[in-house]
Amino acid sequence: MADTYILWxxxxxxxFFHTHKGPIVLFVxxxxxxxxxxxxxxxxxxxxSAVLERVRPQSGKSMFKATMSALRxxxxxxxxMPPPILPVVAISVLAATRMRADSAARSTNYYLRLAQAxxxxxxxxxxxxxxxxxxSGAFVDVVExxxxxxxxxxxxxxxxxxxxIRGHEHLSRIGYPLSQAIVRHSDRAQLTRxxxxxxxxxxxxxxxxxxxxxxxIWCAAKLNRLSETFIRSMxxxxxxxxxxxVVEAHARAWDGQVxxxxxxxxxxxxxxxxxxxxxxNWLFEVPTDGPSSLTLYTAKEKExxxxxxxxxxxxxxxxxxxxxxxxxEGLRIRGHGFTAEFHGSPTVFFCLDPEIGTWSSVTGLIxxxxxxxxxxxxxxxxxxxxxxxxxxxxxxxMPQRKSHLIGGFALFRNVRFSNGxxxxxxxxxxxxxxxxxxxxxxxxxxxxxxxxxIAKGISTSHYLAGGEPDLLLPSYxxxxxxxxxxxxxxxxxxxxxxxxxxxxxxxRTGPHTIEVDKTWEIRFTTLEEGPNPExxxxxxxxxxxxxxxxxxVIEDFAVIGANVDGPDIFTSFFGLRGRDESWLLxxxxxxxxxxxxxxxxxxxxxxxxxxxxxxxxTPPSARWLxxxxxxxxxxxxxxxxxPFECELETDxxxxxxxxxxxxxxxxxxxxxxxxxxxxx
Amino acid sequence: MIGDLLLTWMSETGSGTIxxxxxxxxxxxxxxxxxxPDYATGRWLRDASALGHxxxxxxxxxxxxxxxxxxxxPLADGLAVxxxxxxxxxxxxxxxxxxxxxxxxxxxxxxxxxxxxxxFIPFGRPAEIEDxxxxxxxxYVGCAAAKLxxxxxxxxxxxxxxxxxxxxxxxxxxxxxxRRRWKPVRPQSGFHKDGLxxxxVHGRWQYLLLSQGNWHACDLADGIFSELARRGDSVFRWRxxxxxxxxxxxxxxxxxxxxxPLHARAVVLCSGxxxxxxxxxxxxxxxxxxxxxxxxxxxxxxxxxxxxx
Numbered sequence: 001m002a003d004t005y006i007l008w009x010x011x012x013x014x015x016f017f018h019t020h021k022g023p024i025v026l027f028v029x030x031x032x033x034x035x036x037x038x039x040x041x042x043x044x045x046x047x048x049s050a051v052l053e054r055v056r057p058q059s060g061k062s063m064f065k066a067t068m069s070a071l072r073x074x075x076x077x078x079x080x081m082p083p084p085i086l087p088v089v090a091i092s093v094l095a096a097t098r099m100r101a102d103s104a105a106r107s108t109n110y111y112l113r114l115a116q117a118x119x120x121x122x123x124x125x126x127x128x129x130x131x132x133x134x135x136s137g138a139f140v141d142v143v144e145x146x147x148x149x150x151x152x153x154x155x156x157x158x159x160x161x162x163x164x165i166r167g168h169e170h171l172s173r174i175g176y177p178l179s180q181a182i183v184r185h186s187d188r189a190q191l192t193r194x195x196x197x198x199x200x201x202x203x204x205x206x207x208x209x210x211x212x213x214x215x216x217i218w219c220a221a222k223l224n225r226l227s228e229t230f231i232r233s234m235x236x237x238x239x240x241x242x243x244x245x246v247v248e249a250h251a252r253a254w255d256g257q258v259x260x261x262x263x264x265x266x267x268x269x270x271x272x273x274x275x276x277x278x279x280x281n282w283l284f285e286v287p288t289d290g291p292s293s294l295t296l297y298t299a300k301e302k303e304x305x306x307x308x309x310x311x312x313x314x315x316x317x318x319x320x321x322x323x324x325x326x327x328x329e330g331l332r333i334r335g336h337g338f339t340a341e342f343h344g345s346p347t348v349f350f351c352l353d354p355e356i357g358t359w360s361s362v363t364g365l366i367x368x369x370x371x372x373x374x375x376x377x378x379x380x381x382x383x384x385x386x387x388x389x390x391x392x393x394x395x396x397x398m399p400q401r402k403s404h405l406i407g408g409f410a411l412f413r414n415v416r417f418s419n420g421x422x423x424x425x426x427x428x429x430x431x432x433x434x435x436x437x438x439x440x441x442x443x444x445x446x447x448x449x450x451x452x453x454i455a456k457g458i459s460t461s462h463y464l465a466g467g468e469p470d471l472l473l474p475s476y477x478x479x480x481x482x483x484x485x486x487x488x489x490x491x492x493x494x495x496x497x498x499x500x501x502x503x504x505x506x507x508r509t510g511p512h513t514i515e516v517d518k519t520w521e522i523r524f525t526t527l528e529e530g531p532n533p534e535x536x537x538x539x540x541x542x543x544x545x546x547x548x549x550x551x552x553v554i555e556d557f558a559v560i561g562a563n564v565d566g567p568d569i570f571t572s573f574f575g576l577r578g579r580d581e582s583w584l585l586x587x588x589x590x591x592x593x594x595x596x597x598x599x600x601x602x603x604x605x606x607x608x609x610x611x612x613x614x615x616x617x618t619p620p621s622a623r624w625l626x627x628x629x630x631x632x633x634x635x636x637x638x639x640x641x642x643p644f645e646c647e648l649e650t651d652x653x654x655x656x657x658x659x660x661x662x663x664x665x666x667x668x669x670x671x672x673x674x675x676x677x678x679x680x
Numbered sequence: 681m682i683g684d685l686l687l688t689w690m691s692e693t694g695s696g697t698i699x700x701x702x703x704x705x706x707x708x709x710x711x712x713x714x715x716x717p718d719y720a721t722g723r724w725l726r727d728a729s730a731l732g733h734x735x736x737x738x739x740x741x742x743x744x745x746x747x748x749x750x751x752x753x754p755l756a757d758g759l760a761v762x763x764x765x766x767x768x769x770x771x772x773x774x775x776x777x778x779x780x781x782x783x784x785x786x787x788x789x790x791x792x793x794x795x796x797x798x799x800f801i802p803f804g805r806p807a808e809i810e811d812x813x814x815x816x817x818x819x820y821v822g823c824a825a826a827k828l829x830x831x832x833x834x835x836x837x838x839x840x841x842x843x844x845x846x847x848x849x850x851x852x853x854x855x856x857x858x859r860r861r862w863k864p865v866r867p868q869s870g871f872h873k874d875g876l877x878x879x880x881v882h883g884r885w886q887y888l889l890l891s892q893g894n895w896h897a898c899d900l901a902d903g904i905f906s907e908l909a910r911r912g913d914s915v916f917r918w919r920x921x922x923x924x925x926x927x928x929x930x931x932x933x934x935x936x937x938x939x940x941p942l943h944a945r946a947v948v949l950c951s952g953x954x955x956x957x958x959x960x961x962x963x964x965x966x967x968x969x970x971x972x973x974x975x976x977x978x979x980x981x982x983x984x985x986x987x988x989x
Binding site: 274276277354357368370418450452454455456464466467470501503504528529530533535536537538539540541542543544546547548550552558559560561562563564565566567568569572574597598599600601603604605606607609611612613614615617 | 681685688689691692693694695696697698699703704707708710711718732733734735736737739741742743744745746747749751753754755756757758759763764765767768769782784786798800802804805819821822823824826827828830831832833848849880884921923927928940942945949951952967968970972
């Protein structure tokens with residue numbers, strides 16, 4: 001017989017406590033039991049029978065004595081396997097998943113559901129009797145079983161995953177099974193998307209209250225669907241805190257992978273539009289730590305090969321053609337180990353994607369960014385009205401070429417929204433458009449974005465003074481007011497998906513604090529410069545070769561910025577302004593009179609700079625610059641690194657001419673300038 | 681202000697992606713209510729590169745700030761400018777060393793982003809400027825404009841390339857001056873006249889020169905000047921300064937023929953300012969250019985400099 005206690009213990013151990021990373025959730029509802037035990041007609045009844053092999057409802061408060069005894073023995077042993085209480089805790093979860101309000105019980109009447117699960121065929125008085133025994137003390141043993149299981153998972157140090165078993169402050173006993181019953185498979189997948197949106201450091205999530213408040217905002221968007229049970233628990237003040245603890249446990253155990261509803265890691269799909277080539281195709285994002293290549297299978301079992309994970313997107317071979325239905329309703333392509341998914345929508349926004357040089361889809365409207373907007377023909381009139389009233393001028397419909405780029409869709413170009421209030425008031429008249437995504441991307445918690453971050457190697461919260469980041473307030477699909485306290489100054493602001501540009505308000509460097517709705521706190525610091533005096537990494541990492549080719553090979557740099565290899569070939573010389581006459585003396589005795597050029601200091605700088613010298617472009621054969629004021633000549637040697645200078649009263653122009661043709665005159669020249677130099 | 685802030689941030693960051701920098705520049709402009717066309721941030725980056733502040737690899741989409749240097753302007757009577765990384769600590773060091781500097785901003789035309797201010801360092805003797813560089817932990821590099829103009833290699837055809845793909849989006853350059861105009865052509869048509877073409881590959885334009893039946897891959901600037909040379913067209917004009925005609929003048933280059941980065945740097949570092957734009961004649965205007973340097977830059981692009989008055 002399969003439905004014995006030990007077989008159930010083994011089956012549950014295999015199904016939930018195998019080697020894996022991530023959270024363990026002992027979620028057992030009727031549907032899940034059917035999957036675990038497909039050959040059984042009524043697996044819930046089978047589980048109850050197995051449990052009743054060890055549990056004696058007629059024994060009142062000590063009904064779990066036999067199971068507790070087995071637990072004590074297990075505790076004395078090596079404890080290599082899970083504690084022998086799995087069928088009991090599993091049925092306690094099954095009861096929690098059946099807590100729906102009906103004529104017989106309030107939704108919180110957990111013990112009645114447990115009694116019904118344990119004795120499915122009992123009459124009403126037996127069931128009531130069991131319920132009373134359970135609630136008046138018997139269930140304490142089950143609580144101990146849960147604690148033992150939690151402890152055992154902890155001692156496995158992550159080998160079988162991370163425990164999400166949590167107690168509850170008020171519902172201290174039934175909190176344990178409830179903690180496992182409120183997060184379904186589909187919720188777990190959605191939570192991984194939420195964690196990605198929340199953008200926290202792995203294994204160090206924000207506190208549980210912040211998580212649950214952020215989650216409430218996040219799941220207000222149509223795209224972010226959580227199960228009814230989950231939403232009910234979130235809205236119920238009794239269970240909200242427990243749910244927050246459980247979500248926090250999931251967040252702590254999250255490995256950074258986003259899962260699809262079938263539990264497989266997600267490969268996010270985007271739609272790319274090339275308006276020049278008039279083409280549409282699918283893009284497959286490389287997930288964090290994703291494989292270098294993989295194969296997926298389209299609906300018609302055709303192979304889709306994704307290869308080359310070096311960029312942001314895989315290179316796809318065999319990608320399906322883009323159809324209007326897929327864009328509208330979504331597309332899922334499964335493989336072994338991964339599922340690629342595109343969330344369909346009747347309206348899709350696109351931004352320029354630097355990775356591919358064309359447009360790729362984004363999850364919603366991004367304030368101030370230029371978009372292409374693809375709109376289902378059923379919504380075109382409304383979309384046009386919104387654009388007319390709320391978008392920046394310059395938008396227009398994209399003329400269709402030979403054929404529609406996406407059948408049944410119109411395409412709008414140069415779509416940009418810069419006025420949040422105008423968009424809010426327009427969309428308030430088109431709530432349908434809001435629901436299908438014509439709204440700024442919602443943020444589950446306040447975040448700081450953009451800005452000019454510095455010292456990124458050592459901090460993620462330091463910004464250059466003047467480059468303070470924008471504040472993105474947590475926003476529901478509908479705009480709402482939030483309280484913001486910036487460095488002690490309180491303001492009530494409208495959160496509508498448009499960022500608050502903090503650099504308009506901050507005028508001092510140092511630490512800054514933002515508090516939002518008394519729930520979230522963000523801290524960042526502004527600095528005049530980074531603390532490290534060494535050049536930041538990446539400085540001087542590009543240059544040009546001698547042949548004028550851009551390179552990153554430092555040894556080949558011949559030019560980097562204004563630093564150019566080689567000697568200073570532009571030989572020039574500086575003469576003093578305000579002289580009576582100035583001459584260049586050449587090697588062959590020739591002399592050329594210089595005219596003092598006009599001041600260029602003002603022309604160049606626009607400032608009243610009087611430069612005391614003027615620059616002369618000197619031919620290679622020039623030897624001396626001779627300048628006279630009154631009777632005194634100033635002579636400066638040209639073409640040497642340390643020019644000789646002297647002053648003398650001789651007519652140097654004539655003397656140099658003689659010195660170049662007569663050896664005695666040359667000796668006299670040398671003597672004169674030597675004496676003048678030594679006297680200088 | 682924005683230009684200076686961006687350069688300081690680049691100097692504090694070292695390197696990054698072009699997309700990241702351009703989106704930050706657009707964001708900064710928006711927060712100061714400056715309405716910018718999309719190309720303005722790209723132009724700013726080209727100007728910053730021409731000013732010697734950074735290197736930009738458009739092919740791979742990354743930039744890197746250049747080390748700080750002081751470079752002498754040619755025939756400028758003892759004016760040097762600061763180029764490259766501009767961390768606040770460098771400016772403080774110059775100040776502490778008692779080095780006189782003059783910061784100058786040019787008026788910013790509508791629809792443009794201000795380039796970083798030009799920091800002039802007047803000097804009497806070369807030794808003074810070397811001392812200033814040492815005080816700021818920068819390098820004195822002599823006259824970068826002249827050195828660059830001397831090392832520019834003549835443009836030449838690159839290795840032969842495959843013809844454009846059948847069915848690809850292909851356009852032929854039909855006009856240069858003052859702006860470029862491209863006309864679609866059919867790649868499958870076997871016969872094309874020599875000229876410059878652009879083909880869209882994975883959403884990006886790639887440039888191809890067709891010369892005597894052979895296709896050559898090239899970048900836009902090289903392609904344009906090769907095509908100009910083939911046609912015998914000139915886009916360089918130089919006018920001597922009225923007050924100082926022997927030394928420097930103003931260089932005008934048509935908008936349709938953007939200078940390659942090193943050529944632009946050679947002329948921009950003659951004045952320390954990015955080019956002005958002549959709206960009427962649709963030309964880029966470079967100030968204080970010695971005729972020698974204008975000629976060298978033009979020759980390396982197979983161009984002749986027309987003297988105008």
